[in-house]
Amino acid sequence: MGRLFWKLLLGFWLALISASVIVGVAVNHERDRARAEATQALLAANPELFNDGVISPDERRQWRQMRRELRLQAGLKPPQPPGRQPYWLGLIGLLASLAFSAVIAWYLAKPIRHLRHALHQIAHGDLDTRVAAEMDGRRDELADLGVAFDQMATQLQQQIQAQKRLLHDVSHELRSPLARLQMAIGIAQQSPEALQASLRRIGTESERLDTLIGELLTLSRLENPAAVLHRQSTDLSELVASIVDDARYELGTTGTRITFAGPSALTIMLDETLIGRAIENIIRNAVKFGADGSMISVYLSENADAIQLSVRDGGPGLAEADLSRIFEPFYRGESTDKSRQRSGYGLGLAIAQHAVKAHGGSLTADNIKPHGLSVMLTLPKS
Numbered sequence: 001m002g003r004l005f006w007k008l009l010l011g012f013w014l015a016l017i018s019a020s021v022i023v024g025v026a027v028n029h030e031r032d033r034a035r036a037e038a039t040q041a042l043l044a045a046n047p048e049l050f051n052d053g054v055i056s057p058d059e060r061r062q063w064r065q066m067r068r069e070l071r072l073q074a075g076l077k078p079p080q081p082p083g084r085q086p087y088w089l090g091l092i093g094l095l096a097s098l099a100f101s102a103v104i105a106w107y108l109a110k111p112i113r114h115l116r117h118a119l120h121q122i123a124h125g126d127l128d129t130r131v132a133a134e135m136d137g138r139r140d141e142l143a144d145l146g147v148a149f150d151q152m153a154t155q156l157q158q159q160i161q162a163q164k165r166l167l168h169d170v171s172h173e174l175r176s177p178l179a180r181l182q183m184a185i186g187i188a189q190q191s192p193e194a195l196q197a198s199l200r201r202i203g204t205e206s207e208r209l210d211t212l213i214g215e216l217l218t219l220s221r222l223e224n225p226a227a228v229l230h231r232q233s234t235d236l237s238e239l240v241a242s243i244v245d246d247a248r249y250e251l252g253t254t255g256t257r258i259t260f261a262g263p264s265a266l267t268i269m270l271d272e273t274l275i276g277r278a279i280e281n282i283i284r285n286a287v288k289f290g291a292d293g294s295m296i297s298v299y300l301s302e303n304a305d306a307i308q309l310s311v312r313d314g315g316p317g318l319a320e321a322d323l324s325r326i327f328e329p330f331y332r333g334e335s336t337d338k339s340r341q342r343s344g345y346g347l348g349l350a351i352a353q354h355a356v357k358a359h360g361g362s363l364t365a366d367n368i369k370p371h372g373l374s375v376m377l378t379l380p381k382s
Contacts (some may be wrong), residue, residue, distance in 0.1 A: 016097035111135055111142040115149060127157040162328070169330035169346075173212055177205040215347040219329060222274070222354035229271040229358060236275075236307065237266045240300055243280050247287055247296075255293035258283075262300030268307060268381065274355040275379075278363075279309065281348035282375050286313035289373070302381070306361075309377040317367040326365055327353040352377075 114134045121129040130153060131146045138146075181202055188198035221227055244260040251258065286296045294314025301308050318326065325331050329350040353363045361379040368374045 010101075013098055013101040016101060020097070108142075111138065111146060115146065118149065118153075122153060122156070127153060127160065129153060166329050170216065173330065174209070177208045177212075181205045181209075212347075215351060218277070219347060219351050219354065222351065222358055227358060229274070231269045231271055233267055234270050234272045234275075235265055235267050236270075236309075237262050237264060237300060239272065239276055240279060240298065240309065243276065243283055244298055246280075247283050251287065256287065256290055256296065257294075258287070258296040258298065260298045260300070262298075263302070266300065266302060266307065268379065270359055270379065271355075275359065278352035278355040279377070281352045282309075282311050282363075282377065285348055286311050286315075286373070286375070289313065290315040291371075294372075306381060307379045309379075310374060311377075312368060312372055312374045314372050317371050317373050318365070320367070323365050323367070327363065349375075 111131075111134075114131045118129045118131045130150045132143070132150045135143045135146045184198040184201040184205070188195050240262065241260055244258055248258050283296070283298065290296055290313035296314070297310075297312045299308075299310040299312075301310075322331075327349050328346075330346040331350075349363075356363045356377055356379065359379055361377065363375065363377050365373060365375050
C-alpha cells in the first residue's frame with residue numbers, strides 16, 4: 001500500500017471517530033437535560049422533601065423511586081451501573097469505522113496506483129501502456145483522468161512515431177543527392193574531359209540539397225508552438241492572383257489552364273510570406289498532378305467568420321486512404337492513375353498545413369467527381 005492509502009485511511013478514520021464523539025456528546029447532553037427536567041419536576045411536585053435542608057434515608061429512597069417513575073414516563077432508560085456499561089459496543093464501532101475507512105481509501109487509491117504504474121512504464125519507453133481498461137467500470141473523475149491519460153499516451157506515441165518516420169525519410173531523401181554528388185565527383189576525377197558535365201550535375205544536386213534543407217528548416221520552424229508570425233495587412237486577392245499568374249506562366253504550352261475567381265480586394269491580417277508559400281505549394285501541387293490539358297480552378301470567397309480558398313484540379317485524384325495523410329511530411333500517396341509518377345519531396349502540403357494552422361485555420365482535401373482533387377484552405381477573419 002502506498003502513502004496515499006494510509007493518508008486516506010487515517011483521514012477517513014479520524015473523521016468517523018470525530019463524528020462519533022460529536023454525536024455521543026450531543027446524546028449525553030440531551031440525556032442530562034432530560035434528567036434535569038425530571039428532577040425539577042420532582043422538586044416542584046414534592047417541595048416538602050427539602051424544607052428542612054436534611055434528607056433522611058427514607059426520603060432519599062422515596063425521591064429515587066419518584067425519579068425512576070418520572071424517567072420511565074419520559075421514555076428514558078434507567079442508568080446502568082458502571083460495571084455493566086457496554087464498552088464492547090464502542091470497540092465494535094471503532095473496528096467497523098476502521099474497516100469502512102480502509103475500503104474507501106483502497107477504492108480511491110487503486111486507480112491512482114494504476115496511473116503511477118502507467119507513467120512509470122511510459123517513462124521507460126513502453127508507449128503502448130493504457131489505463132482506462134483497468135478502471136473497473138468507474139464513472140467518476142478518476143475514470144475521466146484515465147481516459148485523458150490514454151489520449152495523452154496515444155498522441156505521444158503518434159508524435160514519436162512521426163519523428164522517427166521523419167528522421168528516416170530525411171535520411172533517405174538526403175542519401176540520393178549525396179550519392180549523385182559523390183558519383184559526379186568520381187567521374188570528374190577519373191575523366192577530366194567530363195569535368196563540365198560533372199560540374200553541372202554537382203550544381204544541380206547542390207540546388208536540390210539546398211531546397212530540401214530549406215523546406216526542412218521551414219517545416220521545423222512552423223512545428224514550433226512558439227513560432228512568431230509577422231502579421232501585416234495583406235490583400236489576399238492580390239496575393240493569390242500573383243501566384244496564379246506565376247503558375248500560368250510556368251504552364252506555358254502544356255495545354256493545362258488555370259483560372260482565378262474572387263473579390264477584387266480582400267484585406268486580412270496575416271504573415272504574407274508563410275501564407276503565400278502555403279498557397280503556392282497548393283497550386284503547384286495541382287499543376288504537378290493535374291491531367292495534361294485539364295482545368296485548374298482557384299476560388300477565393302468569404303463569409304461572416306472566415307475566408308476560404310478552394311483549388312480544384314482535373315487530375316486523377318487520390319486513393320481514399322491517402323486523403324488524410326497527404327499533409328504528412330514526405331508522404332507521397334498513390335494516385336488513382338497508376339501511370340502517373342509521384343515526384344518531389346512531399347513537404348509542400350505539410351508546410352502549407354502548418355502555416356495555415358499557425359494562423360488558426362484549416363486545410364483539407366477531398367476527391368471530386370468524376371475525377372480530380374479539391375484542396376480547401378480556411379482562415380479565420382479574427
